[in-house]
Amino acid sequence: KAGVTQTPRYLIKTRGQQVTLSCSPISGHRSVSWYQQTPGQGLQFLFEYFSETQRNKGNFPGRFSGRQFSNSRSEMNVSTLELGDSALYLCASSLWGLTSTDTQYFGPGTRLTVL
Amino acid sequence: DQQVKQNSPSLSVQEGRISILNCDYTNSMFDYFLWYKKYPAEGPTFLISISSIKDKNEDGRFTVFLNKSAKHLSLHIVPSQPGDSAVYFCAASGKEYGNKLVFGAGTILRVKS
Numbered sequence: 001k002a003g004v005t006q007t008p009r010y011l012i013k014t015r016g017q018q019v020t021l022s023c024s025p026i027s028g029h030r031s032v033s034w035y036q037q038t039p040g041q042g043l044q045f046l047f048e049y050f051s052e053t054q055r056n057k058g059n060f061p062g063r064f065s066g067r068q069f070s071n072s073r074s075e076m077n078v079s080t081l082e083l084g085d086s087a088l089y090l091c092a093s094s095l096w097g098l099t100s101t102d103t104q105y106f107g108p109g110t111r112l113t114v115l
Numbered sequence: 116d117q118q119v120k121q122n123s124p125s126l127s128v129q130e131g132r133i134s135i136l137n138c139d140y141t142n143s144m145f146d147y148f149l150w151y152k153k154y155p156a157e158g159p160t161f162l163i164s165i166s167s168i169k170d171k172n173e174d175g176r177f178t179v180f181l182n183k184s185a186k187h188l189s190l191h192i193v194p195s196q197p198g199d200s201a202v203y204f205c206a207a208s209g210k211e212y213g214n215k216l217v218f219g220a221g222t223i224l225r226v227k228s
Binding site: 004033035040041042043044045048056058090092097098101103104105106107108109 | 119121147151156157158159160161164166204206208213214215216217218219220221
């Protein structure tokens with residue numbers, strides 16, 4: 001079974017721009033969660049999508065948004081980029097997501113650098 | 116306010132010895148705890164988990180201990196191998212908390228051969 005894939009792997013943007021990141025979950029998985037990893041902060045939960053609906057949301061500003069398509073692929077968008085948005089963005093997929101203790105399988109991440 | 120804390124940013128251990136990674140949490144609503152391992156340029160991979168109804172879970176060389184009264188869990192790796200060198204993240208979740216995973220900041224483990 002193919003694992004979770006994320007594209008692109010690396011991105012460089014400038015302040016004020018917007019960016020879209022993509023995540024393809026493991027085949028059959030319906031839940032996709034997004035996390036931000038910054039040095040010293042660990043992984044912080046952004047949001048979870050299940051069957052095209054946002055089911056859970058973390059404490060991030062509205063500039064961070066996402067969506068999920070009928071094939072469970074998910075995209076995350078960050079508008080009006082700030083320097084502090086530089087981070088590794090990880091997505092994780094699971095069968096049933098955050099309603100259960102399903103194991104979450106992570107992708108390799110997208111490294112976003114904001115200049 | 117960090118609800119899951121890994122107070123040791125790094126740990127260095129000799130090959131063959133025991134590695135003990137520690138994690139503290141503050142939210143008593145957490146009822147499920149996990150450890151993930153992360154290599155550079157890869158996403159975290161699930162290692163082992165424990166439910167709050169247990170105090171120990173073992174999987175091969177990896178054992179997780181949970182002390183609910185102290186709100187503390189630890190991961191023991193015995194014997195440690197050079198391939199165990201990675202960043203280890205502790206995570207917690209709870210039904211009352213929407214089952215969202217709350218991660219610690221991670222501990223870098225270096226196993227010296």
